[in-house]
Amino acid sequence: MRKALFSIITILFCATTLAQDFKGSVFYRRSDGKTEPLPFAQVYLIEKKKLIETDDNGQFTINLEKRTTMVATYVGYTKDTLIVDPGIPSGEFYLMGENEVDEAVVTSRQLTNTLSRIKPVRTEVITAAGLCKMACCNLAESFENSASVTVGYSDAITGARQIKLLGLAGTYTQLLDENRPVMRGLASPFGLTYVPGQWLESIQIAKGPSSVINGLEAITGQINMEHRKPTDEVPFFLQLFGSSHAMAEANIASSLQLNEKWSTVILAHASSVLKSIDHNDDGFRDEPQATQFNLSNRWLYYDPSGFQMRFGIRALTDDRLAGQMGFERAHNSLTSDFWGSRIKNKGLNGYLKLGIPLNEENSHNIAIVADYNYHMLGSSYGLKTYDGTQKSIFLNLIYQNQINDNHRISFGLSGQDDDFREDVEDHRTHIFTPVPSPEPITYKIPLYRRERSVGLYGEYNYTLDDKVTLVGSLRGDYNNLHGFLFAPRVTLKYSFTDDIIFRLLGGRGFRTANIFADNIGIFSTGRIINIEELRGDQRNLLEDAWTYGGNITFYLPFGYENNTYLSFDYFRNDFLKQVIVDQELDIVQVLLYNLDGKSYTNTYQVDFSVDPIERFNIVTTFRYTDAKVTLRGQGLVERPLTSRFKAVFNAQYATPMSKWTFDFTAQLNGRTKLPNFMAGQDKVIEKDGEYFSPIYPMFFAQITRKFRGIDLYIGGENLGNYRQRNAILNADKPFSEDFNASAIWGPLSGIKIYAGLRLTIWK
Amino acid sequence: MKQFVKILLAVAIVAMFSFNADAQNTKKKQANIAEVTFVSSIDCAGCVKKVEGNIPYEKGVKDLKVNLDDRTIYIKYDPTRTDKEKLAAAIVKLGYTAEEKIVEEVKK
Numbered sequence: 018m019r020k021a022l023f024s025i026i027t028i029l030f031c032a033t034t035l036a037q038d039f040k041g042s043v044f045y046r047r048s049d050g051k052t053e054p055l056p057f058a059q060v061y062l063i064e065k066k067k068l069i070e071t072d073d074n075g076q077f078t079i080n081l082e083k084r085t086t087m088v089a090t091y092v093g094y095t096k097d098t099l100i101v102d103p104g105i106p107s108g109e110f111y112l113m114g115e116n117e118v119d120e121a122v123v124t125s126r127q128l129t130n131t132l133s134r135i136k137p138v139r140t141e142v143i144t145a146a147g148l149c150k151m152a153c154c155n156l157a158e159s160f161e162n163s164a165s166v167t168v169g170y171s172d173a174i175t176g177a178r179q180i181k182l183l184g185l186a187g188t189y190t191q192l193l194d195e196n197r198p199v200m201r202g203l204a205s206p207f208g209l210t211y212v213p214g215q216w217l218e219s220i221q222i223a224k225g226p227s228s229v230i231n232g233l234e235a236i237t238g239q240i241n242m243e244h245r246k247p248t249d250e251v252p253f254f255l256q257l258f259g260s261s262h263a264m265a266e267a268n269i270a271s272s273l274q275l276n277e278k279w280s281t282v283i284l285a286h287a288s289s290v291l292k293s294i295d296h297n298d299d300g301f302r303d304e305p306q307a308t309q310f311n312l313s314n315r316w317l318y319y320d321p322s323g324f325q326m327r328f329g330i331r332a333l334t335d336d337r338l339a340g341q342m343g344f345e346r347a348h349n350s351l352t353s354d355f356w357g358s359r360i361k362n363k364g365l366n367g368y369l370k371l372g373i374p375l376n377e378e379n380s381h382n383i384a385i386v387a388d389y390n391y392h393m394l395g396s397s398y399g400l401k402t403y404d405g406t407q408k409s410i411f412l413n414l415i416y417q418n419q420i421n422d423n424h425r426i427s428f429g430l431s432g433q434d435d436d437f438r439e440d441v442e443d444h445r446t447h448i449f450t451p452v453p454s455p456e457p458i459t460y461k462i463p464l465y466r467r468e469r470s471v472g473l474y475g476e477y478n479y480t481l482d483d484k485v486t487l488v489g490s491l492r493g494d495y496n497n498l499h500g501f502l503f504a505p506r507v508t509l510k511y512s513f514t515d516d517i518i519f520r521l522l523g524g525r526g527f528r529t530a531n532i533f534a535d536n537i538g539i540f541s542t543g544r545i546i547n548i549e550e551l552r553g554d555q556r557n558l559l560e561d562a563w564t565y566g567g568n569i570t571f572y573l574p575f576g577y578e579n580n581t582y583l584s585f586d587y588f589r590n591d592f593l594k595q596v597i598v599d600q601e602l603d604i605v606q607v608l609l610y611n612l613d614g615k616s617y618t619n620t621y622q623v624d625f626s627v628d629p630i631e632r633f634n635i636v637t638t639f640r641y642t643d644a645k646v647t648l649r650g651q652g653l654v655e656r657p658l659t660s661r662f663k664a665v666f667n668a669q670y671a672t673p674m675s676k677w678t679f680d681f682t683a684q685l686n687g688r689t690k691l692p693n694f695m696a697g698q699d700k701v702i703e704k705d706g707e708y709f710s711p712i713y714p715m716f717f718a719q720i721t722r723k724f725r726g727i728d729l730y731i732g733g734e735n736l737g738n739y740r741q742r743n744a745i746l747n748a749d750k751p752f753s754e755d756f757n758a759s760a761i762w763g764p765l766s767g768i769k770i771y772a773g774l775r776l777t778i779w780k
Numbered sequence: 781m782k783q784f785v786k787i788l789l790a791v792a793i794v795a796m797f798s799f800n801a802d803a804q805n806t807k808k809k810q811a812n813i814a815e816v817t818f819v820s821s822i823d824c825a826g827c828v829k830k831v832e833g834n835i836p837y838e839k840g841v842k843d844l845k846v847n848l849d850d851r852t853i854y855i856k857y858d859p860t861r862t863d864k865e866k867l868a869a870a871i872v873k874l875g876y877t878a879e880e881k882i883v884e885e886v887k888k
Contacts, residue, residue, distance in 0.1 A: 059881070061819060061851060068819055068879050088851075090819065092881050096850065249826045250875070673843045674836035725837035779830050779874070 040107040041099075043075045043089045055112060058091040081105075084378070137486040137510040138522060141165055141222040154258065154266055154288070156212035156220075156242065161717060161734075162682055164622065164638035164665045165222055166240075168209075169658075172538035173744040173758040173765055174339045174358050174398065176305040177206045183224060183237040183564070183588050184618040184642035184659050188535045189528070191235035194242050195327075197368055197388050198231050202437060203407040204392040206537040207362055211311060211333055213286040215256045215268040215775075218243045224588055226506050226524035226564050229474045229492035230415060230429060233504050236526035236562045237590060245270050247280035247317040250780035258773035262304060262766060263292035274780075279318055286311040295342055296767060297740070299748040301758075303766050305339035305360070323374035323382075328367075335362040340399070341751065350397040351444050356751030358541070360396040380419040387412050398540040399751060403533055405439035425478040430471070437466040439533055441546065445752075462548060466555060468529060470496040486510040494527075498555045502527050516572040523565030530558045530596040532609055538759035539598065539607045543752065547603075550610045551596065557611055561594040566620075577628040584624040592616035595646075601657075601692050602650050605754045614647030618656070632671040639664045641687075655690040655707075658762060662687030675723060680732075682717040689762040694755075699742045710762035713739050728775040738768040813842060814859040817852050818878040820871060824848075830874055838862065838870045852881065 041060060044052040054075030061068050062079070063086040071077045079085075081103045089110035090096045097110040143159060157178035160166040171177040180187035192200040192208070200208035224238040231239075245251075249272040258266040266288035274280040289308040296303055315329035337360040338346055344357025368388040375381035388411040395404045413431040420426065441462040472494035479487040488508040496502055506524030513519060532548060533539075539546055551557045566588030573581040595612040602608050622640040629635065640663050644656035664685040671678045688702070689710040695701050702709045719732030741763035747755040822828060828846045831853060835844050840861030845854040855867055864880060871878035 059819060059879070063823070063851075068877070090850070090881070092817070246826065248824070250830050251826075674832070674841070676836065723836075725834065777833060779833060 037081060037104055037106070038078055039081045039085075039101055039103075039105060040076065040078050041071075041087065041089075041110065042107070043071050043077075043091075043097075043110045043112065045091075045094065046111045046113050052111065055091055055094075058089055058094075058110075058112070060110075061088045061090065062086070063088065137488055137508045137520065138223045138225060138227040141224075143220040143222070144218075154264070155210045155214055156217070157209035159214050159217070159220060161684070162636070162665060162667050163222065164624075164640040164663045165224065167660060167663055167686075170761045170765055171206065171536075171759070172541040173761060174301070174305070174541040175207075175360060175537060176210070176307060176337060176339065177537050178209045179206075180209065180240075181659065182222070182240075183590055183620045184644040184656070185237050185590060186535070188531075189236040189526075189560075189562070191231065191239045192242070193231060193239055195244065195370075196231065196241060197370070197386060198234065198411060199366075199390075201234075201390075201407075201409060202392070202435065202531045203394045203405050203439075203534050204364055204390065205531070206394075206534050207335065207360075210307075211309070211335065211362075211364070212242060213266075213268050213284075213288075213311065215254075216244050216270065216284045216286070216313070218245055224568075224586065225522045225566050226504075226526045227508060227522065229476065229490045229504060229506055229524075230427065230431075231413070232431065232433065232472065233492060233494060233502060233525075233527045236528065236560075236564060237588075244313075244315065245272060245282055245284065247272055247282040247315060248274065249282070250274070251777055252780055253776075253778040255776040256773060258771060260769055260771035262290070262294060262769050264288065264290050264771075278320060279316070281314065281316045284311075284313040284315075293338075293342055294766075297742055299743060299745055300341050300343075301356075301745055301748055302339055302342060305337040305358070307335060307337040309333070309335040323372075323377075323379045325372045327370040330368075331364070331366045333362070333364045336360075350399055351402070356399045356756070358396070358398045361394070363393045365391045382417050384415040384417070385413070386415075394534075396540070399543075399756075400444045401540050401546075402442045402444075403439070403537075403540055405437065405533070407438075408436040410434045423480055425480070427476040427478075429474050431474070432471045433469070435466065435468045437464065437468075437531070439464040441533060443545065445545075460545070462546065462552075464533075466498075466529075466558075468496065468498055468555075470494045470502075483515070484512050490524075498529065499527075499559050516574070518570045518572075520568045520570075521565075522567070523563070525561070525563050527562075528560050529555075530560055532558065532596060532598075535596075536598050536609075538761075539600075541758040542600070542607060543747075543754040543756035544600065544605055544607045545754075546609075547606045548609045550608075558596065559594050560592065560596060562590055562592045564588060564590045573627075575627075577631050577633075580634075581627040582624070584622075586620070586622040586624075588618075588620045590618045590620075597646065597648065599648055600694065600757075600759070601648065604694070608649075610649065612647060613649070615653055616646045616656075618642060618644040618659075632673070632675075634667075634669045636667045637665065657690050657692050658760065660687045660689045660710075660762075675721075678719075678721040678723075680717075680719045680721075684715040684717075686713050686715065686763070688712055691762060692760055694746070694757065695760050698746070710741075713763055715739060715764065726777050726779070728777075729772075730774070731770075731772040733771070734769040735764050735766070736768055740764055740767050812858050812860055813856055815854065815856050816864050816867060817854045817881040818868060818871060819881055820851055820853050820879075821877040822846065822848060822851055822853070827876060831871065831876070834874055835867075835870060838867065841867070853878065 043055045043058040045055045046052050056071055056073045056075050058071045059068055060077060069077055084102045086100050088096055088098050091112055094112040097112055099108050101108055157168050160168050167181040169179055171179050182190045191198060221241045226235050227239055251272050254270040256268040269285040272282045287310050290304060290306045293302045293306050311333040313331040318326040340357035341355040344353055344355035348357055350357040371385040373383045390409045392407045411433050415427060415429040417427045444459050472492055474492035476490035490506045492504050494502045504525040508522040511519045568586045570582055570584040575581055592612060595616050597610055597612050599608045620642045624638045626636045642659060642661060644659045645653050646656045647653050667682045669680045691708040691710055695708050700711045702711060714737055716736040717734050718736060719730055721728055721730040744761055744765055746757040747753055750756060828848050831846050835841060840858040841855060842858060843856035868878040
C-alpha cells in the first residue's frame with residue numbers, strides 16, 4: 018500500500034465508554050484538492066466484521082460500544098482507515114482515485130524468502146511457502162535457499178547438522194521457539210534435526226544481537242521459529258516423505274478449536290532411515306541409521322478481554338546407529354571389532370506463557386514465560402563414550418507499556434538455572450604413534466556444571482511515524498560462575514523514503530561454552546581430547562563478543578508488483594573471550610583452550626529479489642566472509658572450516674493459483690581453509706603452505722502439484738552429485754590416532770531424489 | 781543415480797507439457813472470462829491459506845488473489861461454468877462473508 022493515502026487516526030478517549038452514535042462521512046478528494054461526498058461507499062467495521070454503506074450524501078451513522086477500526090473503500094479509489102473510540106461524535110474519510118496515486122495492486126502469491134520492511138533489525142523471513150520450496154525434512158534443511166545461514170555437518174559419522182550465521186558456529190546464534198530460547202546445551206548438537214519442517218509456519222532470521230529480553234546468548238543473531246497454530250482451521254494435516262537414501266518420514270498436525278476460548282494443536286513426527294548406505298565404499302555408513310519420534314501438544318486460551326495463556330509439552334526420542342557397516346545395534350562399540358557409534362537422545366520440554374493486559378487497549382501488559390527442559394544424551398563413538406543429562410529452567414517476567422504512538426518501554430526480570438552432568442570416557446588401550454605406549458591408557462573427564470543467573474533488563478523503543486525506530490536496551494545479569502555480566506544493545510532503523518531503509522545495530526553477547534556438545538565432531542576422531550587448560554575454573558568457559566553492523570535495503574520500482582529489492586549487509590564480530598578447539602597444534606590430541614589474541618569476522622552480503630513477471634520470482638544472494646582467529650603456534654589465521662563465500666540463485670515459477678510450482682536453486686560454495694592434516698586429501702588445494710577446499714556448486718530442484726487438499730511434490734538435492742570423497746580420514750585404520758571424520762567442508766552424500774505428499778483437511 | 785536423474789527429467793518434461801496444455805486451454809477460453817472482487821471477513825493468515833486452499837478448486841475458477849490488508853478476494857472465472865453467487869456461496873461455506881465490491885465506476 019505504498020504511497021497510498023492511508024491515514025490512521027487513533028483517538029484515545031478513555032474517560033467514557035458509554036455507547037454513542039458516530040457519524041461518518043466519506044469524501045472523494047479530487048486531484049485539485051477539492052472534495053465531494055461519496056455515496057454508496059463501503060465501510061468495513063473490522064471488529065464487528067460488518068459491512069455498511071454510505072447514503073446518498075456519503076454519510077453513515079453507527080452506534081459504537083467499543084473502539085472500532087473502520088475501513089472506507091470504493092472500487093477504483095484508495096482506502097482510508099479510522100480507529101474510533103466510543104464518545105467520538107464524528108469522523109471523515111478521504112479517498113482518492115487510484116489512478117491519481119501510484120497504488121500497488123493487491124498482493125497475490127504468498128511471498129517466500131523476504132526481508133521484513135517493518136522490523137528494526139535486519140530480518141529475513143522464510144514463510145510456509147518458502148519452507149515448501151524444498152523437502153525441508155527438518156530445520157537444518159530449511160536454510161538451503163538462504164546465503165545468510167550456511168548448513169553443514171559436524172562430522173561424517175553422526176549426521177549432526179550445524180548452521181553458521183555471520184561465519185560463526187550456530188552455537189553463537191540464539192534459537193527461539195515462539196520467542197522462548199530452545200536448543201541449548203546438550204539439546205543443541207542434534208537439535209536442528211529435531212524440528213520437523215512440516216511443523217513450522219515460518220522462520221525469522223535476525224542478524225546481529227537484537228533483543229535482550231531472552232537473555233544474553235544471541236551473539237551473531239536470533240533464529241525464531243513459528244509453529245503451526247492452534248487457531249489454524251486445519252483439523253488434520255498429513256505429510257509423507259520418502260527419499261532415495263532410504264529415508265521415510267511422516268508428520269501429522271491437527272489444530273482443533275474447542276470453543277471460542279480454547280484451541281490446541283497436536284504435532285507428531287516419525288522418521289527412519291531404513292537401510293544403511295555406503296556409496297563411497299569406505300566401509301562406513303554415509304548417514305546414520307536413525308529412528309526418531311517426536312510429539313508436541315500446544316494449547317491456547319484466549320479471552321476476549323485480551324488475556325491469553327499458551328502452554329505445551331514436547332517429547333522426543335532419537336536412536337542413531339552409525340560407523341562401520343559391520344557394526345550393528347546389538348554390538349557394543351567398546352568391544353566390537355568394528356568402529357561403531359550409537360547415539361541416543363531423549364528430550365522433554367514443557368512451557369507456559371501468560372499475557373495479561375493491564376488496561377482495555379492492552380497498551381500496558383505483563384507477560385510471563387516459564388520453560389522446563391530435560392535432555393539426556395547417551396552416545397558412543399568407537400572407544401569413546403559421551404553421556405550427559407541437562408535440566409534447565411527458564412523464567413521471564415516482562416512488563417510492557419506502550420506510552421503512546423512514539424514511546425514504548427519494557428522492563429523485565431529473568432532467570433536461568435542449568436544443571437549439566439556430563440561424562441566423557443576414552444577406553445583406548447594403547448597409543449599407536451609416535452611410539453607404542455607400553456601402558457594401557459583410559460581416561461575419564463567428568464564434568465558437572467550448575468549455572469544460575471538472574472538478569473534485569475530494560476528496553477526503550479522510540480518510533481517516529483514510519484520514519485525512525487530506535488531501540489536501546491540494557492541488561493545486567495548476575496551469574497554464579499561468571500559474576501556480573503553487562504550488555505548494552507542498540508538498534509536504529511531509518512527510512513530515508515518509503516523505499517530506502519537503513520538499519521544499524523550493535524551489542525554485546527555472552528554464553529557459557531558447552532565444550533563437548535558444541536564440538537560433537539571431536540568424538541569422531543582417534544585423538545585424545547585434552548581440556549586440561551579449561552578445567553578447574555568454570556570461568557574459562559565464558560565466551561564474550563561484540564557484534565555490530567548495518568543494512569541498507571532499496572525497494573525498486575520495477576518488476577511485477579514492485580516487489581523488487583536490493584539489500585546490502587555488513588556485520589563485524591569481535592570476540593573478547595572464546596573457547597578454541599585446535600586439532601593442528603598436536604597430531605594426537607584435540608586441544609581446547611582460551612583465545613589468546615584476536616578472533617573476528619567480517620561478513621558482507623548482497624541480496625537481490627525480483628519478480629520479472631507475475632508468479633515468477635528470482636532471488637540471488639552473495640555472501641563474503643573474512644573470518645580470522647588466533648591459534649596457538651600459528652598466530653592470526655583464517656578460521657578453519659568457514660567458507661569464504663556462498664552464492665545462491667533461486668528461481669520459482671508458479672502457474673495461476675500455484676497449481677504447479679517449479680523451483681530451482683543453485684549454490685556456489687566458496688573455498689574453506691582446512692586444518693593442515695587434510696593435506697593430500699582428494700580435491701584439497703595447497704596454496705602457500707595452507708590447505709583449502711575447492712569451490713563447488715550444488716543444485717536443487719522441486720516440482721509441486723496442488724489439488725484440492727493434496728499437494729504432491731518430487732525433487733532432488735545435490736543434483737550435480739558433488740561430494741567430499743573420503744571425508745573420513747584413515748577409514749581403514751579406525752582405531753588409530755590418525756582416524757578423523759571431523760573435517761567436513763562439502764556434501765557427504767551424493768544426489769538424492771525424494772517425493773512426498775501433503776494432505777490438508779480444512780475445517 | 782543416473783537413472784534417478786532421468787526419471788526426474790522425465791517427470792519435469794511431462795509436467796511442463798501438461799502445464800503448457802493447461803495454458804493453451806486457458807488461451808482458447810480467454811473470451812469467456814469474468815472477474816469479481818468480494819469484500820470478506822477474512823482476518824488472519826490462516827484464513828487466507830484456507831481460501832487459497834479451496835477456492836481454486838471450485839468449478840470455473842481461473843485465478844484467485846486474496847488480500848488480507850484490504851480483506852478482498854479477487855476471482856477470475858469462466859461465466860459459462862459458474863457465477864458470482866456460486867463463488868460467494870463457496871466463500872461463505874468456508875466460514876467468511878462475501879460482499880461483492882461495486883464495479884460501477886463513480887468518477888465525477
